[in-house]
Amino acid sequence: MSIAVELTGLRSRYSNQIAEALTSKGYSLDYMYIVEPYAASISVSSSIISAVNKGVPNRNVMVGSSRSVGKGVVSGTTSTPNWNPRHCSALTYVGSVISK
Numbered sequence: 001m002s003i004a005v006e007l008t009g010l011r012s013r014y015s016n017q018i019a020e021a022l023t024s025k026g027y028s029l030d031y032m033y034i035v036e037p038y039a040a041s042i043s044v045s046s047s048i049i050s051a052v053n054k055g056v057p058n059r060n061v062m063v064g065s066s067r068s069v070g071k072g073v074v075s076g077t078t079s080t081p082n083w084n085p086r087h088c089s090a091l092t093y094v095g096s097v098i099s100k
Helices: 010-024 042-054 086-098
Strands: 005-009 032-037 061-063
Touching: 005 010, 005 086, 010 032, 010 042, 032 042, 032 086, 061 086
Parallel strands: 005 032, 032 061
Antiparallel strands: none
16 A cells, blocks of 8 residues: 655654554555655654664655755755755655656
8 A cells, every 4th residue: 555645844753653653554655755854853863764764765855955954864865956945846846756
């Protein structure tokens, strides 16, 4: 079973909890996306790392150009385009990825 889930910014602090809930219900983590997370926060970073360790693909962590938008939180991430406005455009980008 699959369902698309998208977490952005500071909401990414729930990455681990949501990954646990999805797997406990039998859903694949292949469609869980963590978009420009606020990785400057240790608790957010830890949650993302735990979610990736549970099976969220590294490529589904979509990062911007600085730590405050996810850069460096895990390896193998996908970079978001430098469109304007930058952070809001990341949502448009992940929408195009999900719809493929």
